[in-house]
Amino acid sequence: MGRDLKLENLTKRYGLVTAVDHVDLEIREGEFICFLGPSGCGKTTVLRMITGFETATEGKVIFNNRVINDLIPKKREFGIVFQSYALFPNMTVEENIAFGLKMRKMPKKAIAERVNVMLDLIGLSSWRSLYPAQLSGGQQQRVALVRALAPDPQVLLLDEPLSALDAKIRLRLRAEIKRLQQELKKTMIHVTHDQEEALSIADRVVVMEGGKFRQVGRPIDIYKNPTSRFVADFVGTSNFFDGRRTSDVVDTGRRKIKVLQNGAAAGEAVSLSIRPENVEVFKKKPIPPVVEPMNLFTGRIDVVVFQGAAVRLLVHMDGEEIISDIIEKEFEQRDLKQGDEVYVYCSPEAFMVFPEEGGRK
Amino acid sequence: MNPVEPSGKKSSIRFNADNLFTGGIMAFLLVILSVFLLYPVVDICRLSFFKDGVFTLQNYVDYFSEPRIFRSFYNSMFVSMVTMVITTVLAFLFAYGLTRTTIPGKMFFYTISTLPLIAPTIIQALALILLFGRNGVITRYLLGTSWNIYGATGIIVGEILYCFPNALFILYTTLSAVDTRLDEAAQSLGASAMKTFFKVTLPSAKYGIASAAALTFNLTITDFGIPVVIGGDYSVLATEIVNKVFGLQRFDLGATISVILLIPSITAFGINYYLTRKSYAMISGQARPFIQPSRPLKKWAFTAYSALISSCILLVFVTVFLGSFVRTWPYDFSLTLQHFDFPSLGASVPLWTAFWNSVLEPGTFRTMIGIKYAPIWTSLLVSLVVAVVGASITLVAAYIIEKKKPRGEQLLYSLSVLPAAIPGVVLGLGYVLAFNKPYFLIYGTIWIIIINIVIANFTLGVLSGTANLKQIDKSVEEAAVSLGAGPVTTFTRIVFPLSKVAFLSTTTFYFMRAMTTISAVLFLVSAQIKLAAIEIIFLDVDGRTASANAMCTVVVFIVALFLIIMRMTTGSSGLTGMSATR
Numbered sequence: 001m002g003r004d005l006k007l008e009n010l011t012k013r014y015g016l017v018t019a020v021d022h023v024d025l026e027i028r029e030g031e032f033i034c035f036l037g038p039s040g041c042g043k044t045t046v047l048r049m050i051t052g053f054e055t056a057t058e059g060k061v062i063f064n065n066r067v068i069n070d071l072i073p074k075k076r077e078f079g080i081v082f083q084s085y086a087l088f089p090n091m092t093v094e095e096n097i098a099f100g101l102k103m104r105k106m107p108k109k110a111i112a113e114r115v116n117v118m119l120d121l122i123g124l125s126s127w128r129s130l131y132p133a134q135l136s137g138g139q140q141q142r143v144a145l146v147r148a149l150a151p152d153p154q155v156l157l158l159d160e161p162l163s164a165l166d167a168k169i170r171l172r173l174r175a176e177i178k179r180l181q182q183e184l185k186k187t188m189i190h191v192t193h194d195q196e197e198a199l200s201i202a203d204r205v206v207v208m209e210g211g212k213f214r215q216v217g218r219p220i221d222i223y224k225n226p227t228s229r230f231v232a233d234f235v236g237t238s239n240f241f242d243g244r245r246t247s248d249v250v251d252t253g254r255r256k257i258k259v260l261q262n263g264a265a266a267g268e269a270v271s272l273s274i275r276p277e278n279v280e281v282f283k284k285k286p287i288p289p290v291v292e293p294m295n296l297f298t299g300r301i302d303v304v305v306f307q308g309a310a311v312r313l314l315v316h317m318d319g320e321e322i323i324s325d326i327i328e329k330e331f332e333q334r335d336l337k338q339g340d341e342v343y344v345y346c347s348p349e350a351f352m353v354f355p356e357e358g359g360r361k
Numbered sequence: 362m363n364p365v366e367p368s369g370k371k372s373s374i375r376f377n378a379d380n381l382f383t384g385g386i387m388a389f390l391l392v393i394l395s396v397f398l399l400y401p402v403v404d405i406c407r408l409s410f411f412k413d414g415v416f417t418l419q420n421y422v423d424y425f426s427e428p429r430i431f432r433s434f435y436n437s438m439f440v441s442m443v444t445m446v447i448t449t450v451l452a453f454l455f456a457y458g459l460t461r462t463t464i465p466g467k468m469f470f471y472t473i474s475t476l477p478l479i480a481p482t483i484i485q486a487l488a489l490i491l492l493f494g495r496n497g498v499i500t501r502y503l504l505g506t507s508w509n510i511y512g513a514t515g516i517i518v519g520e521i522l523y524c525f526p527n528a529l530f531i532l533y534t535t536l537s538a539v540d541t542r543l544d545e546a547a548q549s550l551g552a553s554a555m556k557t558f559f560k561v562t563l564p565s566a567k568y569g570i571a572s573a574a575a576l577t578f579n580l581t582i583t584d585f586g587i588p589v590v591i592g593g594d595y596s597v598l599a600t601e602i603v604n605k606v607f608g609l610q611r612f613d614l615g616a617t618i619s620v621i622l623l624i625p626s627i628t629a630f631g632i633n634y635y636l637t638r639k640s641y642a643m644i645s646g647q648a649r650p651f652i653q654p655s656r657p658l659k660k661w662a663f664t665a666y667s668a669l670i671s672s673c674i675l676l677v678f679v680t681v682f683l684g685s686f687v688r689t690w691p692y693d694f695s696l697t698l699q700h701f702d703f704p705s706l707g708a709s710v711p712l713w714t715a716f717w718n719s720v721l722e723p724g725t726f727r728t729m730i731g732i733k734y735a736p737i738w739t740s741l742l743v744s745l746v747v748a749v750v751g752a753s754i755t756l757v758a759a760y761i762i763e764k765k766k767p768r769g770e771q772l773l774y775s776l777s778v779l780p781a782a783i784p785g786v787v788l789g790l791g792y793v794l795a796f797n798k799p800y801f802l803i804y805g806t807i808w809i810i811i812i813n814i815v816i817a818n819f820t821l822g823v824l825s826g827t828a829n830l831k832q833i834d835k836s837v838e839e840a841a842v843s844l845g846a847g848p849v850t851t852f853t854r855i856v857f858p859l860s861k862v863a864f865l866s867t868t869t870f871y872f873m874r875a876m877t878t879i880s881a882v883l884f885l886v887s888a889q890i891k892l893a894a895i896e897i898i899f900l901d902v903d904g905r906t907a908s909a910n911a912m913c914t915v916v917v918f919i920v921a922l923f924l925i926i927m928r929m930t931t932g933s934s935g936l937t938g939m940s941a942t943r
Contacts, residue, residue: 053839072379073842080843086836090858099854100844144840151844 003029003154005050005187009059012045012211019045021211022059027189032181034202035191038234042211043191047159050189052076063154079148083160085140087132093119093143094128100151118146121180138169145177149184158190162197174201195235199223207231229271229354238273239322242356245270248348249294254319258294259351269356278350279324281313282343283334290345297344304338311336315344322346382848383765387773390758394776397816401791402623402783408616408794420617433601434621440513440597441582441625444520448528449574451521453566455670456532458663461541461562462655465664471533473671475526476678479920481877481894482586483901484913485519488677489591490906491684491691498691515591520581522677525670527580528573531637535569541652568639575633583626583784585880590901598622599786599880606790606884616794619787630782678917685911700911703733703900713738736891737915743807743814743892744875751815751822751871752864758819759826760856764838774823781820785880788817793884810885810892817881818874822867829863830856865931869924876920 005027012020020042027033035043048054050061052073060067068076079100087096097118101111119125122142132140141161148156158177162170178201181188192198198205199219207215207222207230215222215231226232229240243252245268250257257272281301290296299317311331313324322344326334336342409420425431455474459467477485493500493510500506510518543565547557563570585599592600598618606615655663685701687694717731755777761767762774780788792813796804803809833856841851857864879894886895893916900909 051839051843053842073839074845074847077845078843080840082836082840084834084836086834086840088837088841088855090855099841099846103845103850147840147844 003064003187005155005189006062007046007050007059008062010046010049010056010061011058012042012049012054013057018211020049023211023213025206025213025216027187029187030185032178032188032190032201032203033206034198034204035189035206035208036195036198036235037193037208039193041208043193043206043208044159045211046208047157047189047191050155051078051080051157077151077153079151079153079156081141081144081148081156081158081161083163085132085137085144085164087140087144087147089132092129092131093124093135096132096143097147097150100147104151114150118150121149122146122176136169137165138173141165141173142176145180149180149186153186155187155189158188160191160193162192163194170197177201199235205235207234209234226273226352229273232273232352232354237276237323237325239276239279241272241320243270243272244268245353250353252320255297255317256294257346257351258292258348259353260349271354271356273352273354274322274346274350276312276323276325277310278346279315279322280345281315281324281326281334281336282345283336283340285343286345290347292348295346295348297346299342299344301336301338301340301342304336315342317344379848383761383767386757386761387767387769390754390761390773391769391776393754394773394816394819397792397812398776398780398783398788398819401788401795404795405616405619405787405791408613409620412613420613421621424614424617424621430601430618433596433598433618436513436595437582437597437599437622438625440516440520440588441578443517444524444581445574445578447517448521448524448577449532449570451670452525452528452573453532453570454663455525455667456529456536457562458667459533460536461544461652462660462663463652464655464660464667466667470667470671473674474529476674477523477526479873479877479924480678480917481879481897481913482523482584483590483879483894483897483909484681484917485522485677486515486587486590487684487897487901487906487910487913488680489515489519491680491910492676496691502691511591511593512595515593516588516595516597519587519591520577520584522674523584523587524577524580525674528577531573531576532566532569535566535572545653568636572633572636575629575636579626579629579633579782582622582629583786583880585786585883586898589898599784602786602790603883606793612790612794615790619784619790622784623782623787626784626787627782634778634781681910681913681917684907685914687907690907700907701915702729703896703908703912704903704905712742736896737893737912737919739807739890740876740893740916741919743811744872746807746811747814747875748868748872750811751818751875752868754815755819755822755867756826756857756860756864757852759823759830760852760860762823763827763830764833764835764856777823778820780817783817785817785878786883789813789881789884805887805889807890810882810890813881813885814875814878815871817878818871821870825863825867825870826860829860833859862931865927869927872923873920876916876923 007023007025007027010020010023011018023046025033035046037043045054049056052068052071052075056069061069063076088099091099094115097115098111101114106114115128116125119128122145124139124142127135127139127143132143135143141164145161161177162173165173174197177188177190180186190198190201199222202219204217205215205219205222206213209230215227217225222231222235226235232238233240241250241252241257243250243257245251245259248259250259250270250272252272259272285296297317299315299322301313302316302321303314305312305314306328307325308328310325310327313326313336315322315324324344410416410418412419423430455470458464459471464470489510490497492498493515495501495509495511497509500509543561544557547561548554552560582597583599585603588595588597588600589603596604598621602615602618602622605611605618654660684690686696686698688697688699713735714731717727721727721730758773758777762770762777792809796809798804801809803812837855837859838851841855846854877894879898882892883895883898886892893912897909897912897916900906900912
């Protein structure tokens with residue numbers, strides 16, 4: 001309680017372009033928030049308004065019950081981790097970490113102690129007297145992380161910190177950031193375009209598009225209950241069907257699909273989405289029969305992509321395509337191959353139904 | 362819970378340390394440039410257009426109606442055009458050899474070609490006179506002819522030798538940046554070597570070529586050192602200004618000719634500036650591809666050519682060095698140091714005199730070092746101060762322009778690049794007109810000279826500074842700020858250390874300019890304050906050619922020594938990426 005961060009009606013316009021469009025959010029102390037969205041959605045601009053490097057055109061940034069819009073970045077005492085690491089190339093690892101402490105005029109001895117604690121935190125003690133150019137990307141970003149944490153900032157802001165790293169390092173550092181966050185109980189705000197990263201790391205995810213918050217929620221809610229077609233599409237993989245709905249049946253023109261009952265008016269245009277892992281594929285007509293025979297379709301396996309634990313199938317169903325992920329064990333048991341004629345079953349409750357968004361994908 | 366403080370809808374202008382820092386420096390720079398750049402130029406225009414407070418074109422009518430004076434305009438245009446064409450062609454071929462062929466000794470040729478940058482522009486004229494003058498070792502001795510090089514020919518040859526490295530630098534950059542794979546593609550499609558050169562290589566370098574040409578034109582038309590020594594009766598605009606002012610005390614006519622000189626000079630600068638930007642826009646970030654081995658004939662032709670040009674440049678230096686050590690050129694070639702005992706030039710410089718008096722025994726040697734060498738010590742002092750002040754102030758200006766981008770940044774930028782368009786003679790005369798007043802306490806001291814040189818060479822400092830700062834990631838500064846560093850700390854702890862290389866090369870550049878510049882400070886020296894480079898002219902005009910050579914040798918020696926020291930302490934060549942824009 002208390003050191004919460006609040007965004008109220010926050011807006012940023014560059015001339016005629018609205019980069020951030022009247023957004024509201026409350027971030028509790030110690031929470032790990034992730035802003036997720038495609039490039040150009042305004043997520044970095046929100047972050048920069050929180051840091052103070054960008055001024056809001058409208059609205060407020062409130063921290064600890066104080067409007068901080070007019071507070072210069074230095075006074076906000078927020079730590080920042082940059083995509084490009086932004087380590088000072090003319091200073092050693094140690095000097096980099098000590099920089100913020102020196103600026104706060106901490107006594108020398110305290111600085112040395114704090115630097116040691118920080119180096120231990122990332123296990124880089126033996127690198128202390130190296131220069132950034134002598135470190136790998138992953139090591140540099142770890143140094144940047146503790147450099148930002150060293151002065152014990154109120155909030156840590158991470159601006160796509162992992163985007164410049166290669167896949168393996170990214171996963172390891174992601175876990176490390178999560179661990180640090182849980183250990184230090186620090187409010188962290190992380191910006192990324194990588195949905196997997198956002199879902200795996202954050203307490204709450206803010207999905208952004210076109211300067212607006214499309215959905216705010218726990219990762220599992222974002223994934224399981226997207227509130228819009230955009231979120232369903234951007235987060236994870238989804239199959240989409242467009243059609244008209246009458247009561248609990250959606251007619252796509254090619255087939256009729258049963259969905260959950262909802263008192264919709266006849267003829268309403270809707271978009272259906274279903275996650276690949278909810279699409280079942282059988283070689284023979286399943287026995288016992290499926291619960292809802294209307295949703296049992298026929299098709300042919302076009303492509304098989306082995307993904308390790310799961311296998312992704314691209315099934316062609318009379319002019320429409322559907323992606324199905326089945327676990328590898330079942331794939332083998334069912335003896336599926338490319339070119340097989342198969343049955344595809346989608347249970348009605350697995351469908352998410354969104355009203356058609358005009359012109360939007 | 363405390364009530365939330367209200368905040369205005371529109372973000373107010375934030376008044377804080379950062380804005381104060383930027384605004385303060387911005388204001389300081391604008392004042393400096395307005396007072397020491399705009400005001401003198403405006404004063405010149407005023408003097409040329411007004412007589413007793415009334416606007417008049419009388420001065421211009423006088424100028425254009427007197428054929429003898431009007432000739433100087435024609436002459437200036439003529440020598441500048443001819444120099445421009447010849448220099449551009451010669452430098453292009455040289456640059457082509459260095460970038461597109463596999464000739465041996467490229468580093469050597471390149472280094473030799475940059476040598477003219479370390480000497481006063483007068484050195485070329487001095488060498489030509491020793492070789493081809495009335496008593497020239499070649500004309501008089503070897504050929505026994507009475508022909509000599511004084512006049513247009515001398516000016517043109519001298520200017521070519523002087524402008525060569527400046528044109529070469531632009532062309533070298535252009536040619537090494539243009540993708541040679543274009544040439545290979547053309548040849549693989551069946552084009553002959555000749556056709557490839559004219560259809561692909563030449564057009565792709567066109568902006569660089571035009572920019573080098575415009576720069577050469579500008580350098581030639583604004584130069585004073587070469588025409589004054591070797592021009593003879595052949596008057597050009599720059600010498601005419603000095604004649605009118607020194608000879609006739611006609612400041613109004615000097616101002617009028619200055620305005621006339623400003624027109625072609627600013628035009629050429631504008632063209633050069635515009636084309637340089639265009640030319641850099643064409644540079645691709647491609648890795649430099651492998652150059653295929655040149656065929657033997659091409660290789661040897663370019664080697665011979667490069668060797669010939671390098672020899673000519675070296676010959677200039679060797680001739681002047683020799684000229685300063687032989688007893689009576691060209692009759693008595695026995696060696697002597699007598700010319701280094703300069704005729705009593707001594708100006709009173711208590712600082713130096715007191716210093717030498719304290720370390721040396723009384724005697725003729727002390728008199729020579731302490732008093733006769735006073736102009737050299739003054740030049741050295743001026744140059745050291747100029748180097749530090751000039752490099753610092755241009756770096757700060759570049760930082761404000763490139764990183765802070767405050768309101769009015771465009772104005773600051775325009776003022777910062779303007780000095781390269783203003784001929785040194787014009788700026789110098791402007792200083793006399795503007796500041797020769799009792800209440801300008803710095804007039805008549807070395808400070809006005811220091812300020813003049815710093816301002817006159819502002820352009821290159823700012824351009825090299827901005828180019829360097831562009832490479833510093835914006836996040837690095839933001840990281841410092843977010844960690845609690847203020848604007849001053851960010852600059853001193855982060856930005857400055859990261860700009861050190863650019864800073865040192867600007868320092869070297871300013872030092873060289875201060876030691877060798879003639880035209881800008883010509884009007885600012887006095888009986889009390891003398892500079893080595895200016896003394897070369899006075900010695901030469903006095904008929905003491907050998908001593909002029911000796912003084913020139915001393916200047917070159919000091920600059921070379923400075924370059925070597927810089928190179929040893931910083932590990933990088935002081936001349937890399939450097940070329941005078943004026």
